[in-house]
Amino acid sequence: MISQSSRSGYTLPVFACASAIAALSHIQNKNIKNIVSVDLIYPSKVVNIPIEQVARIGLNSALAITRSDxxxxxxxxxxxxxxxLVELVEQTQANSCKQILIKGGEGIGIQINNEGKxxxxxxxxxxxxxxxxxYLKPTESIIVTIILPEGKQLAKRTSNESFGVVEGLSLLGTTGISQPLTAANQLTAYQEELTAKAKQFNSLVFCLGENGLELARKQGINPERIIKTANWLGPLLVTAGVQKLASLLLFGYHGKLIKLAGGIFHTHHYLADGRLEILVAHGAKIxxxxxxxxxxxxxxxxxxxxKLLRDCDEQTGSNWTEKIYQSIAQTIDQRSQVYIRKHTDVNVRVGSVLFGRDRSIIVSSNHGKLIMSNEICK
Incomplete structure (x- = not known):
């Protein structure tokens, strides 16, 4: 659960929708008074979103602006x-038989693995x-173009490119509510979940994000043993020690988990990086x-x-990818075990599984293989 002191906000699709409603209403000469109502669908709730600006661009087009919160x-x-930007056209003039055509403008990412959509x-x-x-008559169609002016710049500070999205941000999410998953008091909720599951199982799995959850399940991992951790690896490793777990599997994207090999136990990019330096250090080591x-x-x-390592292996017959990533995985295990022991004086066996952008596993540490085969699968 989330502390009452945490304020939930809304995901980017909600603000895009509010801007679209405002622009369409402006074309239709409706007075919105700088606020529009949006049905979130998930959850079933209608909320009011402030509109910062709205202006007519042409006879049948208007642009509206909101700000993400x-x-x-x-x-x-x-x-x-x-x-x-919303453009109102007669349905016979539309480029598509759909009544609503949604397009991505500047700052919206492009999926390089999905035909550039x-x-x-x-x-x-x-x-x-x-x-x-x-808001539309049966004979009317609209073209909705979503623009994030700061999207390209902001995207450089995300891992979007690692998952095949370039040139901007993604408009994603499964709900309209943006829960404060990275707010400090959310840590308490994760710790409570871990404590409850530790009473049922002596071996659990930490998944760092949504991308790992589906893959973990496909690997046969019991969903009841999974804890979604966000970036709170350090405090949750300590909680695992306090609860005296026998073993723990760290299951995550290599661009996140690699930080643990460098002793970085809070993985949010706002706080620390060093990923390439860690990768190079292990290359030098082997x-x-x-x-x-x-x-x-x-x-x-x-x-x-x-990719550079894999291309080199393919071209020269070397095995640098496996060697370097095995060294990284073993170090993640060792440093995590030391971290737990340092703060709790408890020995917890830690294993790790690292996967890539294509959601295929790059490497499993020795402990990771043992935990996967003996303790956490259905």
Missing amino acids: PGDNLDLTRNTPVWV CAIYHYAKKILHKNLKK GCPNTKLQQLLKSSTTENGL
């Missing part, structure tokens, strides 16, 4: 402007369609050539570093 989150989209996902499309359709290390250090992301 994610609540008490360490969210980089806080206060970012969300522009939506804009990164506007199911919930965003659904909330836009449901809220806008009631004897990777200096020219390759120089290339690794110049990589823009750990995902690009992984």
Whole structure:
């Protein structure tokens, strides 16, 4: 549960929807008084969203602007402007038979693994369609273009590129409510969940984010043993020690888990990085050539570093990817075990599983393999 002192906000699709409603209403000469009502769908709730600006661009087009408010989150989209351009056309003139055509403008990411489609996902499309359709006559169609002016710049501070989204941010989410998952008091809720599950199981799994949850289940891991941790690895490792777990599996994207190999136990990018430096250090440790290390250090992301290693292995028949990542995984295990023992004087066996952007497993540590095979699967 979330503390009453935490303020929930709304996800980006909600603000895009509010801007779209405001722009359409302006075209229709309706007075919105700088606020619009949005049906969130999930949850079933109608909320009022402030409109910062709205203006007519042409006879049948208007632009409206809202500002993102994610609540008490360490969210980089806080206060970012969300522009939506709405163009009203007769249905016979529309480029599509659909009454509502949604497009991604500047700052909306592009899915390089999905034919270059804009990164506007199911919930965003659904909330836009449901809220806008009631304002349209059967003969009317609209083209809705979503623009995030700061999207390209903000995207550089996310792991979007690691998951195949470039040139901007994703309009994603499964709900309209942005829960304060990164607010300090959310840690208490995670600790309470861990404590409850430790009474049922002596071996649990930490998943760092949504991308790992589905993959963990596909690997046969019992969902009842999974704890979603967000970036709170350090405090939750200590809680695992306090609860005297026998073993713990860390299951996550390599661009996050690699930080633990460098002794960084809070993985939010606001607080610490060093991922490429850790990758290069382990390359040096196992004897990777200096020219390759120089290339690794110049990589823009750990995902690009992984690709460089894999390309090298394919071209030369080497095995640097396996060697380097096995060294990283073993170090994650060791440093995590030491961290728990230092703070609780309890020995917990820690294993790790690291996966890549394509959601395939890169490496499992020795302890990770043992825990996976003997303790946590259904």
